[in-house]
Amino acid sequence: MRKVIAAHLRRRGYAIVEAADAVSAKRQFQSHDVDLVLTDLKMPDSEEDGLEVLRYVVGRAPRGLPSIPVLVLTAHGTADKAIEALSQGAYNLISKPCNMEELLTQVDNAIRQREEAMETFVNPNATTGRFGIIGMTDRMKTLFDTIERVADSPSTVLITGESGTGKELVARAIHGLSGRSHRALVDINCAAIPEQLLESELFGHAKGAFTGAVKAKPGKLELADGGTLFLDEVGELKPALQVKLLRCLQEQQFVRVGGTSTIHVDTRVIACTNRNLLDDVRAGRFREDLYYRLNVVPIRLPPLRDRAQDIPLLVDFFISKYNRKLNKAVAGVDPTLLEALERYPWPGNIRELENVMERMILFSESTILGVRHLPTELLAGLKDVESVRAKGADVGAVEWTREAVESGSSPSLPHHIPLKRLVREKTAKLERDLIVRTLNETGWNVTRTAERLGLSRKGLQLKMKELDIRKSGG
Numbered sequence: 394m395r396k397v398i399a400a401h402l403r404r405r406g407y408a409i410v411e412a413a414d415a416v417s418a419k420r421q422f423q424s425h426d427v428d429l430v431l432t433d434l435k436m437p438d439s440e441e442d443g444l445e446v447l448r449y450v451v452g453r454a455p456r457g458l459p460s461i462p463v464l465v466l467t468a469h470g471t472a473d474k475a476i477e478a479l480s481q482g483a484y485n486l487i488s489k490p491c492n493m494e495e496l497l498t499q500v501d502n503a504i505r506q507r508e509e510a511m512e513t514f515v516n517p518n519a520t521t522g523r524f525g526i527i528g529m530t531d532r533m534k535t536l537f538d539t540i541e542r543v544a545d546s547p548s549t550v551l552i553t554g555e556s557g558t559g560k561e562l563v564a565r566a567i568h569g570l571s572g573r574s575h576r577a578l579v580d581i582n583c584a585a586i587p588e589q590l591l592e593s594e595l596f597g598h599a600k601g602a603f604t605g606a607v608k609a610k611p612g613k614l615e616l617a618d619g620g621t622l623f624l625d626e627v628g629e630l631k632p633a634l635q636v637k638l639l640r641c642l643q644e645q646q647f648v649r650v651g652g653t654s655t656i657h658v659d660t661r662v663i664a665c666t667n668r669n670l671l672d673d674v675r676a677g678r679f680r681e682d683l684y685y686r687l688n689v690v691p692i693r694l695p696p697l698r699d700r701a702q703d704i705p706l707l708v709d710f711f712i713s714k715y716n717r718k719l720n721k722a723v724a725g726v727d728p729t730l731l732e733a734l735e736r737y738p739w740p741g742n743i744r745e746l747e748n749v750m751e752r753m754i755l756f757s758e759s760t761i762l763g764v765r766h767l768p769t770e771l772l773a774g775l776k777d778v779e780s781v782r783a784k785g786a787d788v789g790a791v792e793w794t795r796e797a798v799e800s801g802s803s804p805s806l807p808h809h810i811p812l813k814r815l816v817r818e819k820t821a822k823l824e825r826d827l828i829v830r831t832l833n834e835t836g837w838n839v840t841r842t843a844e845r846l847g848l849s850r851k852g853l854q855l856k857m858k859e860l861d862i863r864k865s866g867g
């Protein structure tokens with residue numbers, strides 16, 4: 394199997410070093426400049442297994458830098474070890490027998506993600522940001538100081554901010570800079586998991602704890618032992634779980650659902666929310682004692698409209714990111730577009746900006762982006778679009794309509810709108826429709842479709858894979 398996978402990866406253009414067991418894998422790892430490790434869990438004739446390889450690779454990541462991604466092949470009957478692999482920092486699992494397409498996609502993604510992350514990590518004096526977080530306004534500099542100061546303390550951190558302001562990014566930076574970075578950052582989204590499941594996801598369960606609990610299972614708190622637990626959307630926790638979590642945070646111990654023995658963990662908790670938790674406390678929806686227990690180190694992320702001076706940096710950052718990802722050669726934005734972007738209130742914050750940039754870059758046929766490249770919904774919010782269009786790159790012409798501004802600055806965005814998903818789905822649908830339409834028009838000729846859309850062939854193929862566009866499926 395190793396030879397077959399290696400052959401596929403070589404055909405894809407990767408240079409491959411093979412190793413038959415863990416000892417030789419570690420030796421190879423030392424003598425080569427490796428970008429990714431793919432390992433099986435079980436190894437023949439060896440005391441050491443894939444987990445040992447994983448620990449070795451993750452343990453050698455320089456502090457504060459993302460580790461070299463490790464993909465772990467798993468077979469039936471190795472579920473426990475596979476879970477352990479994830480908790481030890483594996484990038485992802487691939488089940489055997491493996492689907493070669495899926496494996497190649499995983500490999501491509503893992504390598505690309507790390508490259509992206511590295512870019513902003515390598516240069517501590519970077520003039521664009523730190524720890525993979527772009528921004529140079531005073532508020533962002535204060536944020537970088539805070540991240541550095543709290544990284545190594547065991548204190549609980551509560552990150553608040555509107556949707557898309559970078560809460561998860563900050564949590565990852567704190568973990569990466571901490572002494573816990575060689576262990577996993579385990580995340581759990583309290584809003585995405587049904588209430589009945591959440592308790593056992595968090596605390597684990599004993600065998601027979603409830604129908605379907607055929608085996609004992611560790612919870613996320615245990616998986617994050619020695620590492621960090623990222624409690625996303627903590628404001629969604631129901632009262633009963635709030636009590637249990639509080640007790641666990643105070644005593645660093647808990648009991649699995651249906652279990653009897655006490656489990657001790659050394660888990661650092663970083664919680665985040667886009668709600669105003671104090672309001673929830675006042676309204677009796679969130680326990681005050683838990684609030685103060687979580688809020689030991691508060692970090693408030695500003696909405697993007699309050700740091701519009703960072704927008705040019707972010708725009709450049711996303712241009713180079715998506716040039717690479719989509720194989721494009723966009724050089725920049727014209728002054729009118731930049732002004733429009735700086736004045737827009739960004740209700741979806743950086744995520745929205747990132748999506749808008751990606752779409753403009755994907756569909757652009759020119760090297761300099763202008764207002765006319767804005768997605769239609771945004772264009773509709775521009776006052777006097779025609780005159781802006783006519784004046785072209787004339788700064789000072791840009792104004793957003795009152796509705797656009799109000800929808801952006803309104804603080805009453807309901808918290809339960811999964812904005813991340815919404816924006817992603819909307820964008821994906823738009824892209825998909827356009828690509829499929831063009832493919833149909835060209836009789837599914839990829840080269841011609843790519844030309845028409847101003848994409849490289851490879852860029853289009855990547856997009857098609859990402860959006861799961863296949864001829865049969867239409």
Ligand SMILES: Nc1ncnc2c1ncn2[C@@H]1O[C@H](COP(=O)(O)OP(=O)(O)OP(=O)(O)O)[C@@H](O)[C@H]1O
Binds near residue numbers: 555744
């Ligand atoms: N300062 C930043 N520099 C670069 N990219 C950023 C920055 N802030 C956020 N991003 C990017 O924006 C997207 C959203 O960030 P993230 O997921 O951290 O937001 P969030 O606050 O957790 O949002 P939500 O509340 O919706 O979960 C990500 O793709 C992230 O990489």
Ligand SMILES: [Mg+2]
Binds near residue numbers: 560561625
């Ligand atoms: Mg988030």
